[in-house]
Amino acid sequence: MSSHYPVGIFDSGVGGLSVLQQIRAGLPHESLLYVADSGHAPYGNQPAEWIIQRTFAMTEFLLEQGAKAVVVACNTATAAAIAPLRARFAITIIVIEPAIKPAVTMTRSGVVGILATGHTVRSDKFAHLLDQHGHQARVLVQPCPGLADCVEQGDLNGPDPRALLERYLEPLLNAGVDTLVLGCTHYPFLMPLIRQLTGPDVMILDPSPAVARQLRHRLEKGGLLAEQDAGGGERYFTSGTGEPTARVMAGLLAKPVNLEILPERFRLVCHPATVRQSRLA
Ligand code: DGL
Secondary structure (H helix, E strand, O other): OOOOOOEEEEEOOOOOHHHHHHHHHHOOOOOEEEEEOHHHOOOOOOOHHHHHHHHHHHHHHHHHOOOOEEEEOOHHHHHHHHHHHHHHOOOEEEEOOOOHHHHHHHOOOOEEEEEEOHHHHHOHHHHHHHHHHHHHOEEEEEEOOOHHHHHHOOOOOOHHHHHHHHHHHHHHHHOOOOEEEEOOOOHHHHHHHHHHHHOOOOEEEOOHHHHHHHHHHHHHHOOOOOOOOOOOOEEEEEOOOHHHHHHHHHHHHOOOOOEEEOOHHHHOOOOHHHHHHHHHO
């Protein structure tokens, strides 16, 4: 393992680019590989075994590309798969999860809102997080079906995301939420629309900068931080069809994106039984 090896980042789709942007800002010399599992997005309402299987495929691909660390830039994948992922792969794995702890510390009204996918909010991991930190404030949890799909299609401020956000935010705002946690990496791309609907007084928390700091810390500790003269640069991959995803990614990053298609074996979904067998192996 060497410091000039790349860092691998993956998400169910384009949402993890919000994490990639923070990593790029905090670690300018790292080479980054980003995989969007767009052929299988969204993960939000899929069963855990299915998500585990996709996270294995993403991680195997990144390791094959020589990744020195893997960032799971997806709250849903973290909630479903982090334990089996860590059990299977002996590599530095950085994850993202809803920022409940900082939110309950920062709220002044004592009411915190969490926006996340259905899978995340139903997961044991989330229940545990709430159990650990949720007592210091009233925490209102709002699953947001359909919202990540809008971002996946590049629709950041049309009637669809607006109608969904109005519906999801209304009960939270009525209850006096003053701190809002973005518990899905797709949602930071909706920040201007969310801000319009919350008004200026609600604090909106995105944990991606903390993920970038944690990655830096782990790389430094392992002597794996890229040198100042390292090449940097990014490569982008998808399990979906290239063209529409490339266009959406380019829009989100505000620069052209050369998107490579994953080899077929990483694009296939196998039956959950295969996952169970491989976990026993
Ligand atoms: N971006 C993902 C997350 O952070 C989830 C979107 C989805 O695939 O449902 O949870």
